[in-house]
Amino acid sequence: MNTDLVNKFEAIYSIQSDAIFRFCLIRVSDREQALDITQETFVRLWQNMLEGKEILNDRAFLYTVARRLIIDWYRKKKSLSLDSIVSENEGGYDILDDKTTVGNILLGAESRYLLEKINELDSSYHDPLYLRFVEDLSPPQIGEILGISANAASVRINRGLIELRKKTGDHYIDK
Amino acid sequence: MKDKKLNLGINELKEIKMTSFEKQRVLDNVLSISASSNTKPIQSPWFNYSFIFTVKRSRLVFYILVPLLIILTSSGVVFASQDVLPDSILYPIKVKVVEPIEGALLFTPKAKAKHESDLASTRLIEAEILASKGKLDAEKEKEINNLLKNHTNALNTALNQVDKSKDNNDVDDIVNNFQDEMNAHARVLDAIIGNNSEDISIGNIGNTSDVSSDIKVNKNKGESFNLSETARFGANKIRDNQKGNNSDNGNKDNKDNKDNKEKDLVLPLMDITNEGVSVTTTPETKVDQKTIGNTSKKIDFSKKNLQKSNIKEKDDNNRDFYIKLLDSETSIKKVDTYFKSNFKFNHGDDGEKKDDN
Numbered sequence: 229m230n231t232d233l234v235n236k237f238e239a240i241y242s243i244q245s246d247a248i249f250r251f252c253l254i255r256v257s258d259r260e261q262a263l264d265i266t267q268e269t270f271v272r273l274w275q276n277m278l279e280g281k282e283i284l285n286d287r288a289f290l291y292t293v294a295r296r297l298i299i300d301w302y303r304k305k306k307s308l309s310l311d312s313i314v315s316e317n318e319g320g321y322d323i324l325d326d327k328t329t330v331g332n333i334l335l336g337a338e339s340r341y342l343l344e345k346i347n348e349l350d351s352s353y354h355d356p357l358y359l360r361f362v363e364d365l366s367p368p369q370i371g372e373i374l375g376i377s378a379n380a381a382s383v384r385i386n387r388g389l390i391e392l393r394k395k396t397g398d399h400y401i402d403k
Numbered sequence: 404m405k406d407k408k409l410n411l412g413i414n415e416l417k418e419i420k421m422t423s424f425e426k427q428r429v430l431d432n433v434l435s436i437s438a439s440s441n442t443k444p445i446q447s448p449w450f451n452y453s454f455i456f457t458v459k460r461s462r463l464v465f466y467i468l469v470p471l472l473i474i475l476t477s478s479g480v481v482f483a484s485q486d487v488l489p490d491s492i493l494y495p496i497k498v499k500v501v502e503p504i505e506g507a508l509l510f511t512p513k514a515k516a517k518h519e520s521d522l523a524s525t526r527l528i529e530a531e532i533l534a535s536k537g538k539l540d541a542e543k544e545k546e547i548n549n550l551l552k553n554h555t556n557a558l559n560t561a562l563n564q565v566d567k568s569k570d571n572n573d574v575d576d577i578v579n580n581f582q583d584e585m586n587a588h589a590r591v592l593d594a595i596i597g598n599n600s601e602d603i604s605i606g607n608i609g610n611t612s613d614v615s616s617d618i619k620v621n622k623n624k625g626e627s628f629n630l631s632e633t634a635r636f637g638a639n640k641i642r643d644n645q646k647g648n649n650s651d652n653g654n655k656d657n658k659d660n661k662d663n664k665e666k667d668l669v670l671p672l673m674d675i676t677n678e679g680v681s682v683t684t685t686p687e688t689k690v691d692q693k694t695i696g697n698t699s700k701k702i703d704f705s706k707k708n709l710q711k712s713n714i715k716e717k718d719d720n721n722r723d724f725y726i727k728l729l730d731s732e733t734s735i736k737k738v739d740t741y742f743k744s745n746f747k748f749n750h751g752d753d754g755e756k757k758d759d760n
Contacts, residue, residue: 234434241430250419263421267429274433338408339415362416 233277240286241270247287247363248294254343254358255298265301269294291359291373345395353388360385488529489543498550506557512564513573519558520581523637526551527588530630534595548633555637562645578645585638589631596631 248269253262272293276283283289346354355374359365365373371381421429450456458465481501484493502522509515530547533539558581565574 237434238430241433245426245429246420249421250416253419254416263425263429266421267432270429270433271436274436336411336415338412342409342412342416361413 237274237277240273240290244287244290245270248290251291251358251363252294252298256301261301265294265297268297285369285372287365288369288372291365292375295355295373345392348395349388349391353384353391356381356384357388357392488533488538489546490533490538512561513570513577516558516561516565516574516577519554519561520577520584523551523554523558523581523634524584524588526554527585527592527630527634531588531591531595534592539596544630548630551630551633551637555641559641559644562641574645578642582638582642585634589634592631592634 245266249262249266252265252269253259256262256265269290273283273286273290276289346357349357356370359370359373360367366378367382367385368378370385371378374381376384447453458468480493480496484491484497484501487493487497506515506518506522509518526547530539530544533543558577562574562577567574
């Protein structure tokens, strides 16, 4: 096997694996399923590299593949999503201690609250907001992942932020 | 600080990570996949028998299949356009594609002439149907008028190309039938529209080869030609042109045979039409009364011509006998078409049943 190719892949994997896993886990609310999707995402990248296909933006490629695999997974199996789990716990966040498990995800109070509010947003807003503020992606990169222009991604981030502030009320201070 | 809460939430989310064990396991699994073990779709065991595989494998099937699909699609449109009227979007396909192709597939001038004669009748029938539905506006009448002129010119051209020494009898039949059809349908059209225009006198029309040019000349003189007039004018023009072109090139025996055939044709037709008129004893509308009146007059006219032809036959004046016989035949054919068509449009199926009786 080509050592350079393996080294290149391992470098990408070490940087992106946690972010992709996080992205998957938050969307599917199941650790094992998130691991499966993460593995499948990197398999696709590895296959493309083996076939000698040129990948211009590794990160955008990985997020795009992961997002589509998540959509496929939802289509195949109507599983309990984080949305429904959170909505079942109506009345907010009944925290027993600093780290509370939601599904299989171990989350703190603030992250649970933030996720709950992001997921309450319109579907066109929560991916751009998550990618912008949690994964620190730029609008052009978000646009590339979601298949929209950088300008449209920027607009969605801003509108999503306004919606989020409306939903959180005075929980977060306006910037 | 409330802003810290947001950052805290984001930082907590960022802390979601794989364990080192999970990370290594996923990496090992991914790297264990070699280039040869690409995840390709599993081929169906029935793929070799599938339609797509057959098309992919055999270029010959592809080259047969594609033209076949085109033919099936286009033949569907052609079939749909068979009986359409000028108010349909498929009508241009019928008159500009289907009918010219049908004509192009006929190789003898005689067959072409017959085809054009049939098309001219079809145009008038279409006009009659539209008029009976009250849909014959000026635009459609003009369109049918132009098509009728084209058919008449094409008929004239085809008739000129027929070898008269061999097919003189057939030419006469085509010309007579065309004239009968045109005049009868013109009368039907007039009855439906209520034009009540009179026949153009045969003797007043000159002997020119191009029919449409004559029509244009008459228009310039201030005479307005509607559809029925165009039909009559075309019919008479075709007859005059062919009379002018015909010379007495047949022998006497042939003529005698032909005369007897014509005579055999006229008498049964006269009986059938007369029977139709006598069955229809109670005219329901003014048009019915007019139809029956006109029919009876024409039958009388036809009978007179037949009697005259018999006198001429006794006098051994073959030429005059034949002309009178033709007049009789023309009149009775015309009146038969007129009678049937007019009752069909006024009574629908009932009219047809009466005719059948």
